Amino acid sequence: MSGQDVTVVVDPSVPEEVAWSLRSNAQLLARIRRGLTPERELDDGSLPQGLALAGAVGLVLLDLAFFAAGLVPLVILTTGAILLLLLSRSLSAMKPDYEEPEGQGDLIQQARWYDGRYYLREDFDAEALSLLARTQRAINSVLGSHVNAEGLLDDVRNSVMLPQQEWEIARLLAKLSALRAEHNELIADGIAPEVAKAVQPLERALLNSEAAVAARVEALERYAGHVAEAERAYHAHGQIEELRARLPRYEELVAESGADGFAVPEISRLSEDADRLERALRRSVSSAHEAFRYLDG
Structure with a gap:
């Protein structure tokens, strides 16, 4: 996911139906932010x-x-x-004063009512967008995994904690972007030598804040990495289980064909492979749980 793919971030406390509407209308929300209102535009060629x-x-x-x-x-x-x-x-x-697209009026009301409780791409600078994209990619990979859907992870806590992490990271990145823009505007035309010393602590504050947010993103990515390992073990274990279920048919074929002496020894090792992958899956899930506890603070 690149910065271009960043989706609208909504406060988890916003009702889900409203949150879904906001996430699904990023472009219209941007237009509303720029001043779109349900008033008649004189675009029909008529005179006042x-x-x-x-x-x-x-x-x-x-x-x-x-x-x-x-x-x-x-x-x-x-x-x-x-x-x-x-x-x-x-x-x-005879024409209606305003012909709004279906649902646009509701969205305008929602956008105004919940203003400050959602963020658009326009709220972030390039560096912040990159961190937010990494955040959303990590969260989506966890929530979309089979091991999460099957309850091998703490799916309930994931569904609550991960959106909260996304919102908190987005909130910090939006604030960081705004302060960084103001700072860059302040020094754009140069600063006097006596001011440069006073500016340095502010620049360090921006850098340290970005590093702190980046550390949170990296923690999310580590958790997503552990979940990815568990996901691979989960799929491999499922495939081995299917092969083990078919083992009696292979053994029957070998016996009936008189090929007992030429039977491939690896066939009999399927049970061992399945047990080994079972242990690997448990270790991966355990590692994911450890990473989750660290992320949860």
């Missing part, structure tokens, strides 16, 4: 009512002047223009 009325009055006066001057053709033209203008306003008035 006041301007249309002023134009109609002007045409009427011009029509009367042409009539007084005996310019009948021009009278006909201006009368037609008046009728067209009035017809245009009538048709425009």
Whole structure:
């Protein structure tokens, strides 16, 4: 997952239905952030009512002047223009003031109500996006694993703690990005020598904070690595179990064909392989649990 693939991060305390809606509408949320409101946009070619009325009055006066001057053709033209203008306003008035896409109004309300409880890609600078992408990749790999779905890990705690970790990391990264942007803007045009010394502690604070968040991300990645090992052992163990279940058919074939003396010794070792992978799976799961406890603090 690259920074481009980072998804909306939502506070875990937000209702799941609302959280799903927010995560599914990143682009629209960005537009709302930039000021999209459910107000009519004059994109249908119609004129504002006041301007249309002023134009109609002007045409009427011009029509009367042409009539007084005996310019009948021009009278006909201006009368037609008046009728067209009035017809245009009538048709425009029949349209609803605002035609919003399905569900957009609800999303705008949700975005405003839960403002501050979700983060978009725009809230992070490049360095923060990279860390957030690593965070989401690690969490998704754990929650999407078979060993988690089968309950070999603490799936309940995973479903609660990992989203909370994602939110906390995102919150810190957003704050770090904002402070870093302000700092870079401050020093963009250069700083006086006497100010440089005062700036150094602030720059160290930014670097140390980023390092602390990176350490949390690395802890998540270590946990995801242990889970990946357990996942590989889980699949290998399942395959060996399937082979062991078929072993009697192989043994029967060997006996019936009179090939007992040429039987491949490895066939009889399937049970040993299965036991070995069973132990490997248990060790992997145990390692994942240890990593989880460290992550949980």
